[in-house]
Structure formats: structure tokens, C-alpha cells
Amino acid sequence: MKRIKVAVAGNPNSGKSTLINAIAGTHLHVGNWPGVTVEKKTATFKFDDLTIDLVDLPGTYSLSPYTQEEIIARDFVVKEKPDVIIDVVDSTNLERNLYLTIQLLELGIPVVVALNIYDEAKKKGYEINTNAMEQLLDIKVVPTVATRKEGIKELLQAIKEIANSPDKFRPRILNYGADVENALKIIENGIRQSRKELIEIYPIRWLCLKLLEEDERVLKETGFTGEEEFLKKAKSHILKAQEEDIESMLAEIRYGIAHGITQEVLRKKDGARIDLTQKIDKIVLNRYLGIPIFLAIMWLAFKLAFDFSQPFSDWIDGLISGPIKRWATVGLNALNSPEWLVSLVTDGIIAGVGAVLVFVPLIGIIMFLMTLLEGSGYMARAAFVMDRLMHSIGLHGKSFIPLILGFGCNVPSIYATRVLETERDRKLTAMICPPISCSARLPVYVLFIGAFFPANGATVLWSLYILGIIMGIVVGFILKNTLFKGPTPPFIMELPPYRIPTLRDLRIHTWQKLKHFLIKAGTFIFASSIVFWFLLNTPYGVEKENSYLGKIGQTLSPVFKPLGFGNWQATSALITGVIAKEVVVTTLAEIYVPEKKEEKEQPAFSEEIKNIFAGFVSAVGEAFHNVFSGFGISAWETEEQPGELQNKLQTVFTPLSAYAFLVFVLLYLPCLTFVFTLRAEFGWKTLGWVLIIYLILPWITAFVVYQGGRLLGLE
């Protein structure tokens, strides 16, 4: 069986990942903004007697890369010698996309053009003559609608044909004019005489062009200085005739060809209606309303998430602390398990993991909303609106995208920094991500808000999110003036049209993000709940205060005295929370295990099941009621009784010290996964700074909050 390597290249946001998902059934990340895919990913599948490795590449506007992720794309098509390139072209934007197509043809590799997003082009009244296009470029052209899986068969058929007789489909050379072609010949001869080995590595025509353009990366890679005799000769040949620099001249030649082809094949039917995107932008990017709308969208999203998820969280809470705990106890007792094992399972694992699982509905909905936001096209607008502000801390509007993603989880933010142009930008952005409040911190907030601020939960929560953003800005500002001096890079970005994300993408990507949280609960948090149970219960039989964890907590607690929570419980929870922020809740749940109640009557099994279902049904009703009951009081502001754990917390915290504690949790050390990822992307030095910053910053901030609050008489 034959195996071929197919590169999927194209402009950013042209639908490359969507197309591969449609072909191979993969779950590659899709979003409606340029720069979603930041590393190459391979999807393997079979078509008839052919095994095809489809390689999803980051989008790129040209083969002269400008950002990190574009370098990845270029290096792949240039050096890995794919058998075929699928060039995914956004049909609504033909000319700019063809500019890349023309450069891909310089590589001498067979190219198939997928005229994607054909549906929107048709809606706009565009008619594209694909036959004429095939003839002009001498390659295969297939209209596709990746979101609806249209044109996939034809595309695969074309690839198969090429795979069977590749030489027949080597692209024809597009003539760049006598001056350039002569210069290219001189360079080619020069290379053949002095550096024959390069021909094995690089496609020859492409290499000659890049040397002519004086492409910095290619010069560096090949070791040419640009001053070689044959290069000088070639360049003087052109410069005699032209005044411009050669790079610009070549860009104009290529765009000239792209323009010519577009003129020939594209016909626009007059339907000049203002499109929806323009209408939405009129409001969303309005001079005065733009920023309020941005804040309102974020606020509304979170409010909906809380109101809708709260009944489900209650239901899960009841399920875990009620029936599941009871069943586990009964089961373990029936097996004659020792007392400590029963305690480990119920007070350790079930209480610990359960405390985190309660938040699955909330986090699920937040992830859903993030996916919706990513798919809508608003992400790029947020970058546009915020650029001015980001500029003042030495960053880029585009840095705002990783930061927004950080509200879901900070780890993807690190990868998302690859859309930025310079290493400095990427590091600086990654270093201000930790204070962006990820969803893993929510469990801690919600627990304490229920205990101490039942009446103004929403305000307290908002204050934390805003504080996180402000601290990010502060850190950014300080870093810009110390570690990262230097000019801010320019902001040049495409704004895609608004789109409605497909149900498939919503479902898959929400699940992918939520899955990460569930896996964490099943591994990290499961394991640490066991470890911490032991640390809390050994030496066996002593008071928890005198357990190993208690001792550690007591030793370190003076550090937190000035912050208002110098008790061993809070200290231990903070120590364990370094693993992941949810673990703070897990540990507190284990510390404050409910007293053993008198053996209540075990309800009958069938009775329990019935109650569980009834509970779920009423939770659904309540959730919808919450959402539609207007924006007055949110559900958890009216929460009836704080739970048992919350009652206990009230004995060691005051509202003020609880708030200081939340501030500390918000800002202190990022979780382990973040630490590992950051090191892998940026190395030890960046990680070292992050650890130092986020040990000092939270202490100072919480100190100011607590002592300031005391001065104001808030305690």
C-alpha cells in the first residue's frame, strides 16, 4: 500500500483545520481568528488503497515568514518534501490567497487548490470559474465547504490521481519576467557550481528567489552572505532596470499575477447589500460603546454560566456527599474494611475529588462560552479594541487573545502566544498570564463567597477577575520597563467576518476543554487527595492539627499572619494548592471532614435512585428559571444555607481575611502544568522570574488588602 505525505497549507483562517477535521474525522482546534493552529499536527487516514498523512500547518500569508508559527509552516513545505500540497484558499478573498498559491508553486511540488468557504463566496454573489483557474495555473482546483463536508470526495480523488503519477502534475513555472528569470538563471548556475548540496535540501527555484530577495533566514541557513559574486551579478542585473528593492518588486510581480488571475476567473454579481459583519461591527466597534460592550459581553457570559450551572452543582454535591458516600461506606463495611480505609475513601478521595467535581457544570459552561467566543470572530475584535491599552504596557492587541483564553485555562495561553511576532512579546505575554483568573480558581472563590459574602457574591467575584487583569497590567508595565525594554512591535492583523460556529465544533471543542479538567480530577487531584489524606491522618489517631500536614502548616503559617490567614488550615491548603488551584478546596474539604453523624437510616436503594433523578429534573427546571428570571438577583446570592464546610470556615476566617485569602489564591504561583509548559516553551530563566514574581506579588497585594481593610475598620 502506498503512503503519501500531504501538507495542508494556506492563509490563516482559511479553514485548513476544519477541512482536515472533515476529511479525517479529527478534532483539530478550529476558531474564527487568524492564528488558531500554532504547530503542525498530522492526521492519518486511508482512502481506497492509499494511506494519507495529512499535515495541518499554521496559516501563513507568504513564504517569507513573519511570526513563529509561520516559520513552522514554511519550514515544513520547503524542507520536508511533501508529496502533495493542498492549498486551502478562502474563496471570499481570492486575490490575497492566490498570492500564497503562487509562492507554493515556486516549490515545484504538485498543488491542489481547495476553494474553501465557497458557500460564503456564493452568498456574496461571487462566481468563480474553476475551469479557467485550473488552466491558468495548470493545477487542480476543487470548490469545498469544509464546514458541511462538501467537495471532500473530489478533493481526495484529485490527490489520488496526483499520487499515482506525480510527475504529470509538477506545476508549470510561472514566468516572472525576463529580468527576474535571467537573474534566477545566474543564481542557479552559481549554486550548481559552488554549493551543489543545497539542491538536495531546497527546491531550487524557490531557493534562488529567496537569495534574490535576500531573505534573512535563508541567507543564515545556507551560509551565504549575499555578497557572493554570482549573487551580486544577478542583483545588479535587475537593479539596473528597477529602482525599487528587489523584495518589493517580487511581491508586486506575484500580486500582479494573482490580480490578473482573479480578474479572469472571478465575477461579482451586483447584490451590493451591506453584509452582516459590517452591521455588527458598527455597534461592537463603536467609538463610545466598544469597550462597554466588551465588558458587558464578558459579564453576561459569566453571569449566565453561574446562574445556569448552580442547580446542577448543587445536585452533584448532594449526590456525592449523600448517596455515593453512603454506598461506599456500606460497601467497604460489608467487605470488613478497617476503619482507616473507610475514612481514606470517604473523607479523603470522595470528599477531595468530589469538592472539585461539583464544579464540572460551571466549568463546562464557561468552556462552552469560550468556544462560542472563539468561533464567532469576536476574538480578533477584542484584540483590535484593546490594542491601545496593551500598547501602553509594551504589548500588542494580539497578546489579548492568549489572555482571554486564559480565563478558561492558562496553559493554552502559553501556546497561543505563538501568534506573536517576537520572542520578547511571547515571553512578556506568557509572564502576565498567571493572574488571569482561570476556571480552576473558581471552586475556591465560590466556596468562600458562599461562606462569607452570600449577599454580594457577584461583586466579590468580579472584583477578583478585575484585580487579576489589573495585576497582569501592572506586572506587564513593570516588566516592560525592566526586563523587556525595547520597542513595541507593530500591530497588523486581519479581522475575519463574523461566523456562527458549527454545532460539531462547539460540541467537540467544549468537550476537549472540559475533558482536560475531568482528567485532572481523575489523576492529579485523585492522587493528591490520597497523599494529603495520609499527611493529614498520620501519625494515625492524632488531632489533624498535629498531623504531618498540620505541622508543616503550623510552621509556615506565621508568614501569612500579616495577611490575616495565619492559621495552619489555610496555610496547608495553599501549600497543596501549588499542584493545582482546585486542590485548595480539596484540602480544605479533607481538613474539615464532617463529624461522624449518628447512623441514620439507610434509605432504600430504589428510593435513592428515585431521589437522584427527581433532583436532576428539578435542577434542569431551576437552571432555566435562573437564566430567564431576569438580571436582578443571581441564584447563588440568595443561597439558603451555607454548607457544612462553609460553616467551619467561618470559625477561622473573617470576611476580610477570607477576601485577602482569595486575593492570594488568585495571584500566587501558577499550577504545575503551567510551570512545566512554560519551562518547555521558554526555558528556566523565564520560569524562574515567574515563580519569583508570583510569590512576592500575592503577598504584597494580600497584605495591602488586609491591612488596608483593617485601617478602614472593615474587621
Place this chain on the structure above:
Amino acid sequence: MKLSELKVGQKARVLSINIKGALKRRLMDMGVLDGEPIIVEKVAPLGDPIDIVVKNYHLSLRKSEAEEIEVEVIE
């Protein structure tokens, strides 16, 4: 006149890009070429960046870059 001086809704043609190096290349790759017609669509709420339509798509760039692009009004 400079691109940064255009008012919202004004159509113009690019005369020259007075930037060097990678940034110029990038602008050209994205379709901002000499002779290219453009329209200023919007200005961001905080006054910067601006949103222009070039080659039939929306491109945003900062005023500081727009200052380096020479244009002539065509309508």
C-alpha cells in the same frame, strides 16, 4: 497625504510605503502595495488602531504605521 490622516469612509490609493525591512514586506504580503485602493473603515474606540479595507478584506494597523504610508484621496 498620509494614511493616518484619512477620515473614516474616505477612499484613497497607496502611493508609497516609507518603511524598510520585514515590516514593509509584511504589509506588501498582506496586499498593501503601491497603487492599491483602500478605504478607512473604522477607528478603534481608543483612537488607535484603524481598520482599513484592502483587497476586499479588513486589515487593522496602528496609526504609527499608517503615518509611514503615503496615499492620495481618490473620491
